[in-house]
Amino acid sequence: MSAPTSPVARVNFDRVSKTYKGAQGDVKVVSDVSFSLGEGDFVSLIGPSGCGKTTMLQMLAGFVAPDTGSVTLDGKPVTGPGSDRGVIFQEYGVYPWLTVEKNIEFGVRLASNAKPAQERKQIVEHYVKLMHLNGFEKAYPKHLSGGMRQRLALARAYAVNPNILLMDEPFGALDAQTRLALQLQLMEVLTEERKTVLLITHSVEEAIFLSTRILIISARPSRILRTIDVDFPYPRTPDLTATPQFQRLRLELEEISMQQYAEQQKLAANAR
Amino acid sequence: MQGKARGTPRSQGGAVAIMGLLYGTVSFAVIIGIWALLWWSAFVDRGLLPSPAEVLRQFTKMMTEKQLWLDILLSSRRVLLGVVCGLAIAIPVGFVLGWYRGIRAFVDPVINFFRALPPIALIPLVIVYFGIGEPARVSVLIYAAFFSGVIVIYEGIKLIPPIYIRVAKALGATDFEIFKRVVIPAALPHVLTAFRIAVGVCWTTLVAAELVAAERGLGAVIVSGQNYFQVPTIFVGIIMIGTVALVMDKVLRLATARLLAWQETF
Numbered sequence: 001m002s003a004p005t006s007p008v009a010r011v012n013f014d015r016v017s018k019t020y021k022g023a024q025g026d027v028k029v030v031s032d033v034s035f036s037l038g039e040g041d042f043v044s045l046i047g048p049s050g051c052g053k054t055t056m057l058q059m060l061a062g063f064v065a066p067d068t069g070s071v072t073l074d075g076k077p078v079t080g081p082g083s084d085r086g087v088i089f090q091e092y093g094v095y096p097w098l099t100v101e102k103n104i105e106f107g108v109r110l111a112s113n114a115k116p117a118q119e120r121k122q123i124v125e126h127y128v129k130l131m132h133l134n135g136f137e138k139a140y141p142k143h144l145s146g147g148m149r150q151r152l153a154l155a156r157a158y159a160v161n162p163n164i165l166l167m168d169e170p171f172g173a174l175d176a177q178t179r180l181a182l183q184l185q186l187m188e189v190l191t192e193e194r195k196t197v198l199l200i201t202h203s204v205e206e207a208i209f210l211s212t213r214i215l216i217i218s219a220r221p222s223r224i225l226r227t228i229d230v231d232f233p234y235p236r237t238p239d240l241t242a243t244p245q246f247q248r249l250r251l252e253l254e255e256i257s258m259q260q261y262a263e264q265q266k267l268a269a270n271a272r
Numbered sequence: 273m274q275g276k277a278r279g280t281p282r283s284q285g286g287a288v289a290i291m292g293l294l295y296g297t298v299s300f301a302v303i304i305g306i307w308a309l310l311w312w313s314a315f316v317d318r319g320l321l322p323s324p325a326e327v328l329r330q331f332t333k334m335m336t337e338k339q340l341w342l343d344i345l346l347s348s349r350r351v352l353l354g355v356v357c358g359l360a361i362a363i364p365v366g367f368v369l370g371w372y373r374g375i376r377a378f379v380d381p382v383i384n385f386f387r388a389l390p391p392i393a394l395i396p397l398v399i400v401y402f403g404i405g406e407p408a409r410v411s412v413l414i415y416a417a418f419f420s421g422v423i424v425i426y427e428g429i430k431l432i433p434p435i436y437i438r439v440a441k442a443l444g445a446t447d448f449e450i451f452k453r454v455v456i457p458a459a460l461p462h463v464l465t466a467f468r469i470a471v472g473v474c475w476t477t478l479v480a481a482e483l484v485a486a487e488r489g490l491g492a493v494i495v496s497g498q499n500y501f502q503v504p505t506i507f508v509g510i511i512m513i514g515t516v517a518l519v520m521d522k523v524l525r526l527a528t529a530r531l532l533a534w535q536e537t538f
Binding site for chain 2: 061063080081082083085086087089091093095096097098106107109110111112113140141142153156157160
């Protein structure tokens with residue numbers, strides 16, 4: 001399967017496979033996956049739990065190395081994590097011992113991205129405003145709600161100005177209202193500062209609303225089943241979700257993902 | 273605990289501290305009351321159970337005539353020296369063991385062996401090696417502080433959520449930066465717990481050491497009370513040990529509350 005390669009491809013997954021060795025035998029999680037992300041692409045991966053989406057994201061983040069094939073960023077193979085890729089984790093990972101502003105400036109205090117104090121202050125002010133954290137600059141994360149913690153994690157990732165964002169179910173642990181608010185904010189932020197994004201999500205609606213392209217991933221081992229281009233123009237607003245085109249696409253994708261879910265269940269049952 | 277922003281923690285902290293002091297005072301008042309009642313009823317032989325007033329008189333007398341303050345000072349100094357020196361070794365060792373799995377597998381059994389030995393059991397050996405001077409007592413205390421502290425620190429480091437390390441790596445942190453900016457602050461609560469535990473263990477050990485061999489110190493006070501059959505003196509010694517240990521623990525708890533203002537609590 002050859003991947004559709006846009007001329008300004010920044011990220012390339014080329015025939016990537018990965019097998020985890022475990023006590024109960026080896027588990028092949030990713031099988032011969034190829035795709036690419038161009039400048040400004042927003043690509044979502046949707047597929048059943050435990051299908052290897054996270055492994056794919058972690059390969060690009062530099063936490064996991066592929067067994068075969070290659071993952072390249074601007075033509076160079078990914079060898080480890082780096083601040084050119086911002087990673088947003090589902091469990092936020094905000095540092096409880098740092099205040100909101102200290103969390104945001106964490107990355108720009110590190111040697112690899114060190115900025116002078118004056119500039120750090122501007123960065124903090126900018127992202128506090130952008131992520132609607134005003135008034136909480138000196139608060140510790142224990143005083144923040146779940147949605148605010150995730151916004152803080154986003155602000156911290158943004159502060160080092162990565163041009164690629166890797167988001168692993170960033171809104172998965174939030175209630176529906178907060179989730180919607182954060183999706184809109186992400187849209188707002190991306191309109192202001194366009195990034196290349198790889199998003200893992202379980203929500204078909206979230207994927208359609210945010211993405212320029214959606215990859216449907218099969219049950220384990222991960223293969224790309226379908227690639228769907230989402231052509232709605234940016235920036236998108238909530239009324240998009242009420243359009244017939246949006247709803248038609250949603251139904252179509254939900255059907256495919258239900259099939260995949262059933263297959264994964266079968267797989268799990270057989271494994272037992 | 274994903275609560276909404278709560279009220280200012282500092283004012284709450286003040287109220288809690290006052291309530292704590294109040295509760296503490298009340299519970300001690302109750303104990304002294306029962307003690308006084310027990311003495312007054314003569315249920316226990318008055319030769320064996322002095323009255324609170326008698327103990328207080330003995331305390332004043334010892335403070336003014338027998339340099340009781342020197343005993344308090346000496347014992348406290350020994351404990352502090354033991355805790356500080358013991359943890360000065362335990363903190364780096366604990367960090368290394370917590371961080372490098374390979375070394376841990378290697379050193380774990382040894383640490384558990386020595387940890388299982390009550391420091392008091394080593395006192396005879398230490399006396400043979402160092403005599404009965406100050407080095408003997410302090411070395412036992414360093415031993416006690418080290419082994420009680422090291423395990424708390426390295427178990428604590430093992431428990432640092434891996435996500436914290438990953439976030440730092442993704443933001444471009446070097447290993448040294450991860451250590452300095454993530455591991456140390458994340459381990460701080462455990463280091464402070466280690467201090468509290470070490471202080472407790474050192475007091476226990478110290479008194480045992482002073483009972484065996486010391487001319488001065490609160491343990492020696494208790495022994496002299498026994499030798500001259502002065503029960504009030506024994507009481508003064510016991511109460512002083514408890515009081516000083518309580519004060520030390522309180523100081524550590526205040527330091528903890530201050531350094532760990534960020535921690536989520538129940």
